Amino acid sequence: MSSGDFSRRTLLAGGAGVAAAMLPGVAFAGQDGGSRTRTVAGTLKPDVPDWYYLPVDVPRGVRQIDVAYSYDKPSVPAGTRGNACDIGIFGPEGYELGNARGFRGWSGGFRDRFSISASEATPGYLAGLITPGRWHVILGPYTVAPQGLNYRVDITLTFGPAGTPFEPEPAPESAPARDRGRAWYRGDSHLHTVHSDGRRTPEQLVADARAAGLDFIVSTEHNTSSAQLVWGRYAPADLLILNGEEVTTRSGHWPAIGLPAGTWIDWRYRAADPRDFRRFTDQVHRAGGLVTAAHPFANCFGCTYEFAHELADLVEVWNGPWGAEDEASVVHWDGLLRGGRFVPAIGNSDAHNPGQQVALPHTVVLADRLRREELLAGLKAGRSWLAESAAVQLDFTVSGGGQQAGIGERLPAGTGTPVTVEAVVGGVPGTTVTILDQLGPQHTEPVGDSGAATVRWTTYPRYSRWVRVEVRRPSGGLNAMVALANPIFLGTGR
Incomplete structure (x- = not known):
């Protein structure tokens, strides 16, 4: 057993305000078969870097690597954070920031052990040859109690032939049974399975998405690309x-979202150095994907979005069942709009477990086809609206001067041209429809028991720079959102 304290660790550079440290490592000698285990234990103090790397020297002839870890969880006073520690691993290709070749998996704090071989790996980890060289187990002390965090890591190497190589099976790039050409498509773009901290299997997620009436989903596991390599096993037509x-x-x-299969984006930095954030958002954009500012006001450590909104393509203003955090997100997003910055809104369920409803909410996007490029283009342009379920229907348009425009578009009418704003809703009994512009709510009408209504209001581009619509229902003391549309812009300016 090896053990170490802070004085024996080597500090590493990790970006502005983000340091990393090297833990005492272990080395294994080669052998013909069987397995061997080495253990590292120690204590992390409250004033610690975000990441620790534990070197593991792996000889030739290793078939499988298994890692198990544990740490204590002492009692802490009310209002004080206790111990929580994440785990992952990098191969001998390196662990430098952005080194996708070295990344071999991550499970955060969801699992206490993982296994990797050429043929298979624990969900969240990447199957592949156990190549000889210096591997690094990464520990991420998420929060540390005042007493410190006592950890133990057991590394087991099993020797023998490598086995059959893993064959990736990414999802197909089309779903012909749902492709309706240019149409409105419903999708949930923030979902989890057992490949990170979700409780659903991929099969269960597919079944629940189909039952919810979705046309597409986006698999967004925390900090790993492992699910991207297996979705082809589960994708229906x-x-x-x-x-x-x-x-x-x-x-x-x-x-x-919308990454090519096998794309991994690094996460080992903070907002203190915007260069790192820009580096990886640029990587996403080069790959043809979009960047979403997720649950901006989530009330958990490390969850609140602190990065620059101008580098995001979308902002998730509605995450799961409606709550005060979502209200704050919509108010902030509306403030961005009023200040002249349009970051299209998106809504997702962020469903992790069977008790969390897929597609509550989801986003309905206008796209030329049910394909990645067309869907992402519609989302980036803001040609989309948010709904609590597939039962909710919304058609939102403006017309004036012999022209018409829809969600995410512009009506280039003169300042004195009367503009008719029209919202047609269905499947929303017991709600109110409100039309808003940059000055706030301008017109509200209730929806009767039929759940259907047509609401109209007239304005002029000299008064309204843009208009948008909300559909809400009183629920549990909240004026809960049922549907929300991205704005339609009025006038010839921007």
């Missing part, structure tokens, strides 16, 4: 599955 990753940093979460 009537559901398009896109790849993503919820990039889970200590300064907030930002799902990268």
